[in-house]
Amino acid sequence: MDDKLMLMIPGPTPVPEQVLRALAKHPIGHRSGDFSQIIAEVTEGLKWLHQTQNDVLILTASGTGAMEAGIINFLSPGDRVLVGNNGKFGERWGKICEVYGLNVQQITAEWGKPLDPEAFRAALEADTAKEIKAVIITHSETSTGVLNDLETINRSVKAHGALILVDAVTSLGATNVPIDAWGLDVVASGSQKGFMLPPGMGFVSVSPKAWEAYATAKMPRFYLDLGKYRKEAAKNSHPFTPPVNMFYGLQVSLAMMKKEGLENIFARHHRHMNATRAAMQALNLPLFAAEQASSPAITAVAPVNVDSEQIRSVMKKQFDIILAGGQDHLKGKIFRVGHLGFVSDRDILTAVSALEATLQALNYEFTSGAGVAAAAQVLRPAS
Ligand SMILES: Cc1ncc(COP(=O)(O)O)c(C=O)c1O
Structure with a gap:
């Protein structure tokens, strides 16, 4: 019917009526004071949802765009990275890394099984020269319904000192991902998941340690150069024309989430x-x-x-x-x-x-x- x-x-997940109604409003100018206020409000809400004081940047992209932004802003060609791969989306991390010329070491598990935190601990402990620049993990592996043990894997990453990059596309807003408490450096997600919005927005949270890496990272980037987003976000602005109506929807969905807790x-x-x-x-x-x-x-x-x-x-x-x-x-x-x-x-x-x-x-x-x-x-x- x-x-x-x-x-x-x-x-995409179901979208509440009140969010749909907000999306249907007329767009306003993205350089207006009214829109700045909306940026300020949703950014504060996103930080609440991400449980972080880190920057949370808003991209016009799907989750993969947010993942790609995570790779190209904090790493340089030839950098050694450890990638967890136990499904379609772990595999995707590996593909993005390879396209950008990273030196990829994969830790795999059979589809349907979780990644073994011990394998990460062993690989990181063996890296006494500290060559591994980043560990890259899918938290909720959507292709198989497996939740990887990010918290335990991250403990080994912290002991080593590499950056941790996380695909939280189907875990953010569904289960606890305490970015500051765990010290997660880069966390990527997308609007069409726990955010109760249609597809179209990507989100990336970035820690101070990741910004340090940004200063020396040498991948080519333009539209997804997160430095631009950070600079504009500090002024409650956006470097490009953002999806204005999605911001209306995000205002409402964040308010709903705050109400629920x-x-x-x-x-x-x-x-x-x-x-x-x-x-x-x-x-x-x-x-x-x-x-x-x-x-x-x-x-x-x-x-x-x-x-x-x-x-x-x-x-x-x-x-x-x-x-x-x-x-x-x-x-x-x-x-x-x-x-x-x-x-x-x-x-x-x-x-x-x-x-x-x-x-x-x-x-x-x-x-x-x-x-x-x-x-x-x-x-x-x-x-
Ligand atoms: C875990 C995970 N990562 C990444 C993606 C890719 O997101 P998108 O299709 O929004 O680019 C998805 C999409 O289903 C996902 O579930």
């Missing part, structure tokens, strides 16, 4: 992850990521006796619910349920009950109602 689409993918936002995402996982287990649908390493943004499921693409097809055709498929070699092998951003308990129950109806239509054997009951049990308010 038209206008009934329900996105249960890990981005960071702890409550994280708790909601964890509750939805737990409810989704419990439902899948009750339906005998194997989970792709282990419990200790599961992402609060997305649950990947690897069905055995039923085709995941057929599940996605029926969910879309009959219920207007969009689930994500597997990427690369996981295509056809897994489906992924996004529970990131503007997602409520009702959405989870709706998706699980539609999934049960879908499984029934596909003649999959399961105990009818078991998934809904398991999810409802997790979602039950504490009495």
